[in-house]
Amino acid sequence: MKKPLTLFSLCISSYVCAKSPQLQYIKSMYQKSVKLKSRETNNSPDYYLKYLDRNLRQIYARDKKYSEITERTACIDHDILWQSNDFNPKAKLTFTQPNAAKIKVNIGTTTGSKKHAVAYQVQCKPDNNCQITEIFEHGKPFTKKTTKCPNDFYRRYIKKH
Incomplete structure:
Protein backbone atom coordinates (compact mmCIF):
# COMPACT_ATOMS: atom_id res chain seq x y z
CA MET A 1 0.00 0.00 0.00
CA LYS A 2 2.86 2.38 0.66
CA LYS A 3 4.27 2.16 -2.85
CA PRO A 4 1.10 3.34 -4.65
CA LEU A 5 0.70 6.12 -2.10
CA THR A 6 4.29 7.28 -2.63
CA LEU A 7 3.90 7.15 -6.41
CA PHE A 8 0.64 9.05 -6.17
CA SER A 9 2.33 11.68 -3.96
CA LEU A 10 5.09 12.13 -6.50
CA CYS A 11 2.57 12.59 -9.30
CA ILE A 12 0.75 15.24 -7.32
CA SER A 13 3.95 17.05 -6.50
CA SER A 14 5.09 16.90 -10.14
CA TYR A 15 1.72 18.25 -11.24
CA VAL A 16 1.94 21.06 -8.69
CA CYS A 17 5.46 21.88 -9.85
CA ALA A 18 4.37 21.90 -13.49
CA LYS A 19 1.69 24.47 -12.67
CA SER A 20 3.88 26.56 -10.36
CA PRO A 21 3.70 30.30 -11.13
CA GLN A 22 7.41 30.58 -10.24
CA LEU A 23 8.31 27.92 -12.79
CA GLN A 24 6.08 29.43 -15.47
CA TYR A 25 7.58 32.87 -14.78
CA ILE A 26 11.15 31.67 -15.36
CA LYS A 27 10.18 29.64 -18.43
CA SER A 28 8.50 32.68 -19.96
CA MET A 29 11.63 34.77 -19.33
CA TYR A 30 13.75 32.25 -21.27
CA GLN A 31 11.17 31.97 -24.06
CA LYS A 32 11.25 35.76 -24.44
CA SER A 33 15.06 35.68 -24.47
CA VAL A 34 15.15 33.15 -27.32
CA LYS A 35 12.55 35.12 -29.27
CA LEU A 36 14.46 38.39 -28.87
CA LYS A 37 17.76 36.79 -29.81
CA SER A 38 16.41 36.06 -33.26
CA ARG A 39 15.81 39.81 -33.75
CA GLU A 40 18.54 41.59 -31.81
CA THR A 41 21.56 41.20 -29.57
CA ASN A 42 20.99 39.43 -26.30
CA ASN A 43 23.98 40.91 -24.47
CA SER A 44 21.92 43.71 -22.94
CA PRO A 45 20.04 42.78 -19.78
CA ASP A 46 17.48 45.52 -20.41
CA TYR A 47 14.82 43.15 -21.72
CA TYR A 48 14.81 40.98 -18.60
CA LEU A 49 15.11 43.71 -15.98
CA LYS A 50 11.32 43.69 -15.69
CA TYR A 51 11.56 40.18 -14.23
CA LEU A 52 13.81 41.37 -11.38
CA ASP A 53 12.85 42.95 -8.09
CA ARG A 54 13.84 46.51 -7.22
CA ASN A 55 17.07 45.48 -5.47
CA LEU A 56 18.38 43.52 -8.46
CA ARG A 57 17.38 46.29 -10.90
CA GLN A 58 19.35 48.78 -8.76
CA ILE A 59 22.42 46.55 -8.95
CA TYR A 60 22.14 46.48 -12.74
CA ALA A 61 21.60 50.26 -12.90
CA ARG A 62 24.68 50.91 -10.80
CA ASP A 63 26.76 48.53 -12.89
CA LYS A 64 25.56 50.17 -16.11
CA LYS A 65 26.29 53.65 -14.75
CA TYR A 66 29.86 52.70 -13.77
CA SER A 67 30.43 51.03 -17.14
CA GLU A 68 29.31 54.18 -18.94
CA ILE A 69 31.46 56.47 -16.77
CA THR A 70 34.61 54.41 -17.25
CA GLU A 71 33.82 53.05 -20.72
CA ARG A 72 34.75 49.57 -19.51
CA THR A 73 32.93 46.56 -18.16
CA ALA A 74 32.25 47.09 -14.47
CA CYS A 75 31.12 43.99 -12.57
CA ILE A 76 28.52 42.14 -14.60
CA ASP A 77 30.52 40.74 -17.48
CA HIS A 78 28.23 38.00 -18.78
CA ASP A 79 24.62 37.29 -19.57
CA ILE A 80 23.13 36.08 -16.29
CA LEU A 81 20.36 34.06 -17.94
CA TRP A 82 22.68 32.06 -20.14
CA GLN A 83 25.69 32.14 -17.79
CA SER A 84 28.01 33.18 -20.60
CA ASN A 85 28.32 35.65 -23.44
CA ASP A 86 27.91 32.90 -26.01
CA PHE A 87 24.15 32.63 -26.23
CA ASN A 88 22.92 29.63 -28.18
CA PRO A 89 19.15 29.34 -28.57
CA LYS A 90 19.56 25.63 -29.39
CA ALA A 91 20.84 24.83 -25.90
CA LYS A 92 18.58 22.37 -24.12
CA LEU A 93 16.97 23.96 -21.08
CA THR A 94 15.86 21.87 -18.13
CA PHE A 95 13.78 23.53 -15.43
CA THR A 96 13.49 22.08 -11.93
CA GLN A 97 11.97 23.40 -8.74
CA PRO A 98 14.01 22.35 -5.68
CA ASN A 99 11.61 24.20 -3.37
CA ALA A 100 8.53 26.40 -3.62
CA ALA A 101 10.43 29.63 -4.28
CA LYS A 102 13.51 28.39 -6.17
CA ILE A 103 13.76 27.48 -9.85
CA LYS A 104 16.92 25.93 -11.26
CA VAL A 105 17.74 26.12 -14.96
CA ASN A 106 20.26 23.73 -16.48
CA ILE A 107 21.58 24.97 -19.79
CA GLY A 108 22.88 22.12 -21.94
CA THR A 109 26.08 22.06 -23.93
CA THR A 110 26.17 23.22 -27.52
CA THR A 111 28.98 23.74 -30.00
CA GLY A 112 31.33 26.24 -28.40
CA VAL A 118 21.65 29.07 -12.70
CA ALA A 119 18.96 29.25 -10.03
CA TYR A 120 16.43 31.93 -9.26
CA GLN A 121 14.54 32.73 -6.11
CA VAL A 122 11.11 33.89 -7.21
CA GLN A 123 8.45 35.49 -5.07
CA CYS A 124 4.88 35.54 -6.35
CA LYS A 125 1.95 37.43 -4.93
CA PRO A 126 -1.48 35.78 -4.74
CA ASP A 127 -2.37 37.33 -8.13
CA ASN A 128 0.65 35.48 -9.65
CA ASN A 129 2.57 38.74 -10.05
CA CYS A 130 6.12 37.42 -9.66
CA GLN A 131 9.62 38.84 -9.39
CA ILE A 132 13.09 37.37 -9.12
CA THR A 133 14.51 38.28 -5.70
CA GLU A 134 17.86 36.47 -5.97
CA ILE A 135 20.00 34.76 -8.56
CA PHE A 136 22.37 31.93 -7.65
CA GLU A 137 25.46 31.40 -9.78
CA HIS A 138 27.57 28.38 -8.82
CA GLY A 139 25.38 28.13 -5.73
CA LYS A 140 26.34 31.62 -4.50
CA PRO A 141 24.02 34.62 -4.24
CA PHE A 142 24.44 37.09 -7.08
CA THR A 143 23.57 40.05 -4.84
CA LYS A 144 26.43 39.33 -2.44
CA LYS A 145 29.02 39.35 -5.24
CA THR A 146 27.54 42.28 -7.11
CA THR A 147 27.13 44.43 -4.03
CA LYS A 148 30.80 44.19 -3.09
CA CYS A 149 32.18 44.49 -6.63
CA PRO A 150 30.65 47.90 -7.49
CA ASN A 151 32.01 49.36 -4.25
CA ASP A 152 35.50 48.12 -5.13
CA PHE A 153 35.09 49.24 -8.76
CA TYR A 154 34.01 52.71 -7.63
CA ARG A 155 37.04 53.11 -5.34
CA ARG A 156 39.45 51.79 -7.95
CA TYR A 157 38.25 53.47 -11.16
CA ILE A 158 35.90 56.34 -10.37
CA LYS A 159 36.79 57.90 -7.05
CA LYS A 160 40.50 58.16 -7.95
CA HIS A 161 39.79 60.26 -11.04
Missing part, protein backbone atom coordinates in the same frame (compact mmCIF):
# COMPACT_ATOMS: atom_id res chain seq x y z
CA SER A 113 29.67 26.35 -24.98
CA LYS A 114 29.78 24.31 -21.81
CA LYS A 115 26.93 23.13 -19.64
CA HIS A 116 25.79 25.81 -17.18
CA ALA A 117 23.26 26.13 -14.41
